[in-house]
Amino acid sequence: MNDKDFQELTAGIATIVPADGLIQKLAQAEKEKRPLKIKLGFDPTAPDLHLGHAVVLRKLRQFQNAGHEINIIIGDFTARIGDPTGRNSARPPLTPEQVKINAQTYVNQLAKIMDVSKIKLHFNSSWLEKMNFMEVIKLLAKATLAQMLQRNDFRERYEKNIPVALHELVYPIMQGYDSVVLDADIELGGTDQLFNCMVGKDLQTSFGKNTTQIVISMPILRGTDGVEKMSKSKGNYIALTDTPNEMYGKTMSIPDELLTEWIELATDFPIEEKKHLIESIGTINPMEIKKKVAANIVKIYHGIEEAKNAEIFFYNQVQAKDLNAKEYKNINLSEFNISLNEDIISLLQLLIPEQSKSALRRLIEGGGVALNGQKITNIDLKILELPDNAKLKVGKRGFFNIIKK
Amino acid sequence: MNDKDFQELTAGIATIVPADGLIQKLAQAEKEKRPLKIKLGFDPTAPDLHLGHAVVLRKLRQFQNAGHEINIIIGDFTARIGDPTGRNSARPPLTPEQVKINAQTYVNQLAKIMDVSKIKLHFNSSWLEKMNFMEVIKLLAKATLAQMLQRNDFRERYEKNIPVALHELVYPIMQGYDSVVLDADIELGGTDQLFNCMVGKDLQTSFGKNTTQIVISMPILRGTDGVEKMSKSKGNYIALTDTPNEMYGKTMSIPDELLTEWIELATDFPIEEKKHLIESIGTINPMEIKKKVAANIVKIYHGIEEAKNAEIFFYNQVQAKDLNAKEYKNINLSEFNISLNEDIISLLQLLIPEQSKSALRRLIEGGGVALNGQKITNIDLKILELPDNAKLKVGKRGFFNIIKK
Numbered sequence: 147m148n149d150k151d152f153q154e155l156t157a158g159i160a161t162i163v164p165a166d167g168l169i170q171k172l173a174q175a176e177k178e179k180r181p182l183k184i185k186l187g188f189d190p191t192a193p194d195l196h197l198g199h200a201v202v203l204r205k206l207r208q209f210q211n212a213g214h215e216i217n218i219i220i221g222d223f224t225a226r227i228g229d230p231t232g233r234n235s236a237r238p239p240l241t242p243e244q245v246k247i248n249a250q251t252y253v254n255q256l257a258k259i260m261d262v263s264k265i266k267l268h269f270n271s272s273w274l275e276k277m278n279f280m281e282v283i284k285l286l287a288k289a290t291l292a293q294m295l296q297r298n299d300f301r302e303r304y305e306k307n308i309p310v311a312l313h314e315l316v317y318p319i320m321q322g323y324d325s326v327v328l329d330a331d332i333e334l335g336g337t338d339q340l341f342n343c344m345v346g347k348d349l350q351t352s353f354g355k356n357t358t359q360i361v362i363s364m365p366i367l368r369g370t371d372g373v374e375k376m377s378k379s380k381g382n383y384i385a386l387t388d389t390p391n392e393m394y395g396k397t398m399s400i401p402d403e404l405l406t407e408w409i410e411l412a413t414d415f416p417i418e419e420k421k422h423l424i425e426s427i428g429t430i431n432p433m434e435i436k437k438k439v440a441a442n443i444v445k446i447y448h449g450i451e452e453a454k455n456a457e458i459f460f461y462n463q464v465q466a467k468d469l470n471a472k473e474y475k476n477i478n479l480s481e482f483n484i485s486l487n488e489d490i491i492s493l494l495q496l497l498i499p500e501q502s503k504s505a506l507r508r509l510i511e512g513g514g515v516a517l518n519g520q521k522i523t524n525i526d527l528k529i530l531e532l533p534d535n536a537k538l539k540v541g542k543r544g545f546f547n548i549i550k551k
Numbered sequence: 552m553n554d555k556d557f558q559e560l561t562a563g564i565a566t567i568v569p570a571d572g573l574i575q576k577l578a579q580a581e582k583e584k585r586p587l588k589i590k591l592g593f594d595p596t597a598p599d600l601h602l603g604h605a606v607v608l609r610k611l612r613q614f615q616n617a618g619h620e621i622n623i624i625i626g627d628f629t630a631r632i633g634d635p636t637g638r639n640s641a642r643p644p645l646t647p648e649q650v651k652i653n654a655q656t657y658v659n660q661l662a663k664i665m666d667v668s669k670i671k672l673h674f675n676s677s678w679l680e681k682m683n684f685m686e687v688i689k690l691l692a693k694a695t696l697a698q699m700l701q702r703n704d705f706r707e708r709y710e711k712n713i714p715v716a717l718h719e720l721v722y723p724i725m726q727g728y729d730s731v732v733l734d735a736d737i738e739l740g741g742t743d744q745l746f747n748c749m750v751g752k753d754l755q756t757s758f759g760k761n762t763t764q765i766v767i768s769m770p771i772l773r774g775t776d777g778v779e780k781m782s783k784s785k786g787n788y789i790a791l792t793d794t795p796n797e798m799y800g801k802t803m804s805i806p807d808e809l810l811t812e813w814i815e816l817a818t819d820f821p822i823e824e825k826k827h828l829i830e831s832i833g834t835i836n837p838m839e840i841k842k843k844v845a846a847n848i849v850k851i852y853h854g855i856e857e858a859k860n861a862e863i864f865f866y867n868q869v870q871a872k873d874l875n876a877k878e879y880k881n882i883n884l885s886e887f888n889i890s891l892n893e894d895i896i897s898l899l900q901l902l903i904p905e906q907s908k909s910a911l912r913r914l915i916e917g918g919g920v921a922l923n924g925q926k927i928t929n930i931d932l933k934i935l936e937l938p939d940n941a942k943l944k945v946g947k948r949g950f951f952n953i954i955k956k
Contacts, residue, residue, distance in 0.1 A: 227685060230692035279682040280632060286718035287635035291709055294717065304696055312699065312720060313691035
C-alpha cells in the first residue's frame with residue numbers, strides 16, 4: 147500500500163488504538179498473505195441507516211476496496227431479550243422473524259455503500275444462545291467491575307443513584323466475546339462505541355489470543371439540526387434510502403457551522419479537494435459550498451445524474467419559489483448610464499441613491515445583499531458577471547430584477 | 552406456640568429482617584396449617600463443621616423441633632467452577648464425586664445436631680446448571696449494581712482498586728435465586744451472610760412471589776483464640792467431630808472475655824441458667840464457669856456420660872499435671888496458731904509474713920493467687936472452705952500444700 151492510499155484509508159479517523167496498530171496489522175496481512183478480518187457490530191432493532199452510520203460504513207468500504215474481509219455481526223441475541231427490567235416498554239423483544247427481516251433490510255441498505263456479495267454476515271445468537279450458566283460465569287470472570295465502570299454512562303448513573311441493572315454490565319462482554327469468536331483483526335465503530343470495542347480487545351487478550359484486534363473509531367456526525375448526533379429519533383437525519391431530492395434539500399438546510407464536519411465525514415471528495423473546500427469556507431458564499439456537498443452526497447448514493455437532477459430540482463422548486471414569492475422591480479440597465487464593467491456597489495448606489503458607497507459595502511459584507519436567493523460575499527463582483535434577469539435583494543425592502551440588455 | 556417457647560426460639564438471634572417477620576411467619580404457618588420452609592445454604596468445599604457453624608445449625612434444630620421443614624441447599628454449582636479467574640489456585644473446581652462425598656460428610660455431621668431423616672437436601676446445580684445465557688440475563692436484570700455494592704467487601708475492594716471480577720457479582724444472585732426456586736419462608740445464616748440472604752428476599756419480590764422470606768442472622772462465634780471468627784483455617788476451632796476430651800480441653804483454653812459469648816451461643820442451657828451463669832462472671836472463679844460450659848458443650852455432641860469423663864480426664868491429665876510440675880512446701884496448719892474460721896488473707900500473711908495484708912489483698916484481686924490451679928477471686932474465702940491438701944500458689948514464687956489436720 148502506497149503512502150497516498152494509506153493517507154486515504156486513515157483520513158477522517160478519530161482514534162486508532164493502539165496508535166501504530168493499523169500499520170502493524172497491514173504489515174501482518176501482507177506478511178501472512180491474507181485479508182484482515184474487519185468487524186462491525188450492528189443492532190437489528192434500528193434498521194434505517196443514515197449518513198451517521200455511513201461514516202463508519204464508508205470507512206469499511208475503503209477496507210473492502212483494499213481487499214480486506216468485512217464481517218458484520220448482527221447482535222440478534224440481545225435484541226431477542228428486549229428490556230428484561232420491564233422499565234422500557236419501548237424496547238420489546240424482537241422475534242427471530244423480525245430480526246431476519248431487519249437484517250435483510252440492513253443488507254439492502256449496505257448495498258448502497260459496499261459490495262454485499264463479499265461481506266460475511268454473522269448472527270451472534272449462534273454462539274451466545276448455546277452458552278450455559280457455567281460458561282457465562284467463566285466468561286464474566288474475564289472482566290472486572292472497575293473495567294465496566296470506566297464506561298462513562300455506567301459510572302455516572304451509579305454515582306447519581308440511577309439504577310444500573312446487572313445484566314447491562316454483561317452486554318459489553320457479549321459484544322466483546324463476538325471479537326473472540328470471530329478472531330477479529332480490526333473493530334470499527336463510532337467514538338461512542340470505543341469502550342465496547344476495547345472490551346473486545348481485552349477479552350481476546352484474556353482468552354489468550356496470539357494477536358488482538360485494534361480499534362478504529364470514527365467521529366460522530368451531527369445531524370441537520372447542527373446540534374445533536376444524527377439519529378432517527380431526533381428527526382435530524384438523512385436516510386440512505388432518501389430520494390435524491392430529499393438528500394439534496396436536507397443537506398442544503400444544514401447550518402454553515404456544520405460544513406467542515408460534513409465535508410470531512412459525509413462526502414467522498416479526494417483529500418486535496420476536501421482541504422480546498424474547507425479552506426474556501428468564509429471566503430465564498432456558504433450556499434455554493436453546500437451545493438457541492440449536497441451534489442456529492444447524492445452522487446455517492448444515487449449516482450452523478452441524479453445529483454445533477456437534484457440540483458436543478460432544488461433551484462426550481464425551492465430557491466426559485468422563494469424568489470417568486472416577492473415582487474421584483476424590473477431594472478433595465480440599458481436605460482441607465484452605467485458600464486457593465488463597474489462593480490456591484492456602483493449598481494447598488496444606482497438602485498438606492500440615498501445610501502453611501504461605504505454603507506452599501508457594509509451591507510454586502512453583513513450579508514444583506516442576495517443574488518438569486520444567495521448572499522453576495524464577493525465585494526468585487528462586476529455587473530458583467532451577473533446572470534441575465536438576476537434577482538437582487540438589497541436589505542429588507544429592496545427587490546430588483548436586473549435586465550442587462 | 553407459647554411465650555416461653557417463642558423466647559427460646561428467638562434467644563441468641565442477632566437480627567430478624569423484618570423485625571416482626573418471625574411472628575408473622577409463625578402466624579401464617581398456623582393459619583395455613585403447614586410447616587415453614589427454612590433454608591440454609593452450605594458451601595460443599597468446607598465439610599468440617601465446628602461450633603461456629605453449630606450456632607446456626609442448633610437454631611435450625613429448634614425450628615425442626617417446632618415442626619418446621621429444614622431445607623439444606625448444597626451450593627455445588629459454584630463449587631464445580633472453582634476460581635475461574637485463576638488467581639486463587641487454592642480453590643480448584645470440585646468434581647461431582649467430591650461434591651457428593653462432601654455433602655455426605657456434611658449430613659453425617661448434621662446428624663449430631665438435628666434429625667437428618669427429616670431434612671430436605673437440595674443441590675442447586677439441579678436448577679442453575681440448566682439455565683442458558685438468556686435466562687441468566689433475565690435473572691441478572693432483577694438486581695442492580697448499587698445493590699451489589701452495598702456489600703461491604705465489594706465496595707471496599709472497588710474503592711481500593713482491588714479487582715472485583717464480574718462473575719463475583721453473580722454469586723449472591725445465584726444464592727438468592729435458590730430462595731426463589733425453593734419458595735423459602737425463612738433463611739438462616741451468620742450475620743456475615745445477611746447481605747446474601749437479603750438478595751434472596753429481594754429476588755423473591757422481583758419474581759412476583761406472594762410472600763417473601765424473612766432473614767434470621769445468628770451472631771458470629773469467636774474461636775478459642777478469643778479474637779478471630781472461629782474457622783478451620785485459623786486453627787481456633789472446635790470441630791463437631793472432636794473427641795469429648797478435645798472439646799473439653801479446648802473450651803477450658805478460651806480467654807475469660809469469651810465466656811458470655813460462648814454461654815449465649817455455644818451451650819444449650821435454658822435461658823434462665825444462661826442468664827444466671829453470665830451474671831456469675833466476675834464473682835466466682837472463671838475456671839468454674841468454663842468447666843460448666845465445657846461440660847455442657849461435650850454433653851450436646853457426645854452425651855452426659857462423656858461430659859463427666861472429659862471433666863475427670865481434664866483434671867487428671869491437665870490440671871493435676873500442672874500442679875505436680877511444681878514443688879509445693881507442705882504447711883500443716885495444726886502446727887500454727889491459726890483458726891480455720893479466719894480468711895484466706897490471714898493464711899497468706901502467715902505464709903509470707905514480709906507482705907502487708909493490703910498488699911496480699913491486691914495480689915488476690917489481681918489474680919495472683921491460685922488454688923489448685925484456679926485463680927482465687929473470692930476475697931472472703933475461709934480457710935475452712937479450702938479442700939484438704941489444697942495447693943496454693945502465691946505470686947510467682949510461693950508454692951504451698953495446705954494440710955488442715
